[in-house]
Amino acid sequence: MTVPRQRTAGRLAAPAARPVEHNTAGRFLLRALFWGGLALAVLPWWLGTKAGSIDTQAELFQSAGRVTGLIAGYLLLVQVVLMSRLRWLERWIGARHLGLWHRELGGSVLVTILAHAALITVGYAHADRVGLTSELGTLLTEYPDMITAFIAAGMLVCIGLLSIRALRRALPYEMWYFLHLTAYVTLLLGFAHQFSNGQELFRPGLGRTVWIGFYVVMIAAVVLGRIVGPLTLNLRHRLRVADVVPESPDMVSIYITGRRLDDLDARAGQFFRWRFLARGLWWQAHPFSLSAAPNGRWLRLTVKTVGDHTQRMRAMQPGTHIFVEGPWGDFTASRRVKQRALLIAAGSGIAPIRALLEELPPGAVVIYRASAVHDLHLRHELEELAQLRHAQLWFVVGDRRDPGPRRLFTAAGMSDLVPDITDRDVYLCGPDGLVEQSLQVLRRLRVPRRQVHLDPFEL
Ligand SMILES: Cc1cc2nc3c(=O)[nH]c(=O)nc-3n(C[C@H](O)[C@H](O)[C@H](O)COP(=O)(O)OP(=O)(O)OC[C@H]3O[C@@H](n4cnc5c(N)ncnc54)[C@H](O)[C@@H]3O)c2cc1C
Missing domain, CATH: 1.20.120 (Four Helix Bundle (Hemerythrin (Met), subunit A))
Incomplete structure (x- = not known):
């Protein structure tokens, strides 16, 4: 089976805001x-x-x-x-x-x-x-x-x-x-x-x-x-790898197909625990978020190579069977309490943020922080998506001591970039340092806690 690589535009044109749920x-x-x-x-x-x-x-x-x-x-x-x-x-x-x-x-x-x-x-x-x-x-x-x-x-x-x-x-x-x-x-x-x-x-x-x-x-x-639960899910959907697409030397996207994906009931921003039934991989289940909103035809993960397991995933063959558990997590559009959102990401945190951009109402602001331009992943896809969703996209590139990134993580810098920040939900996903710095700024700007949603990539 072939899947469209990084092409989701046809479906993105339709705004996908869903009702706000509270638990x-x-x-x-x-x-x-x-x-x-x-x-x-x-x-x-x-x-x-x-x-x-x-x-x-x-x-x-x-x-x-x-x-x-x-x-x-x-x-x-x-x-x-x-x-x-x-x-x-x-x-x-x-x-x-x-x-x-x-x-x-x-x-x-x-x-x-x-x-x-x-x-x-x-x-x-x-x-x-x-x-x-x-x-x-x-x-x-x-x-x-x-x-x-x-x-x-x-x-x-x-x-x-x-x-x-x-x-x-x-x-x-x-x-x-x-x-x-x-x-x-x-x-x-x-x-x-x-x-x-x-x-x-x-x-x-x-x-x-x-x-x-x-x-x-x-x-x-x-x-x-x-x-x-997991047995039923896997017997029903029978997921397998459709394609493994390098995004950069240390990032890879994995496209996944299966049966009845339209009733998988997963949402952008959620993650599964993936057990790839291939040599060297089958004995560990690792959590990865969806990097594109589920569309009933394929799922996608975007994975940064950080250790042995993620390194081996790069060599997976199409057709590899998968045993999954999930979907988990409430880092989704349904947690939203305001009409518009600010999304802040760095590193592999861009994966769920990229997916969320599809499901949040138009008018979001995305801040993507990276040390160098070659560390900006899914860049063209994000640009295309930003256009379709009427979102503002800011790439903030450079060392954290450089004037641009330093100013961004101050109350003045952040409110210059996003003047209506207190009237937005803030979705935050990235390394500890970015999350900590962002939270400090959000506190200083008095963004209410209930508007702040974290996905710390830690279980
Ligand atoms: C909810 C969630 C969603 C995630 N989504 C993504 C994503 O979309 N893209 C992405 O690149 N990364 C994501 N991660 C991180 C990813 O799971 C780890 O980078 C990966 O498991 C590392 O495996 P490794 O053996 O290659 O590296 P290692 O060097 O062995 O591990 C690096 C770190 O990853 C964590 N980790 C390792 N194995 C597991 C495991 N089985 N379960 C939980 N944590 C583990 C540990 O904190 C460990 O210190 C996510 C993590 C969580 C918790």
């Missing part, structure tokens, strides 16, 4: 569900802890240990559901928000697990009137399923520490990812001790039923989001 209500409802679930999770402890039933220090520690254990177990299940890749959850809340919540909750999971282990050990040591090491030995040898529970806690602490940004960046991505995935193993390892030792759960009753319900929801979310 604030969705986020509020999810928060309510979270707190409601947490209340249900600790309910058995609350009902079992009668007023005046805690007389001794040992009982106080044990009771605190039990409630932190319930909270930790619940948070862990929520973490898995947040990352279950359920399409409707992602659409409802947004992939970025789910990721942010997952990261924020991570710290609480660590603290509650460590508190649970410490409080239970101290509480039992007090009750048995023995030292902490002796009690630890008793817990590990005489209580069922405690060894696996301690291993699970140790693994979770390691996973939590590896998620600290500096440590995470120091590791190759795939290694970090596979280590992070072992969180599923910790669930299995920790599961048994909850039901064999947990005072609130080992007897049949309300508490046990509620917790079995939590596990069922978690398993259903993972099976649907990670297995059933």
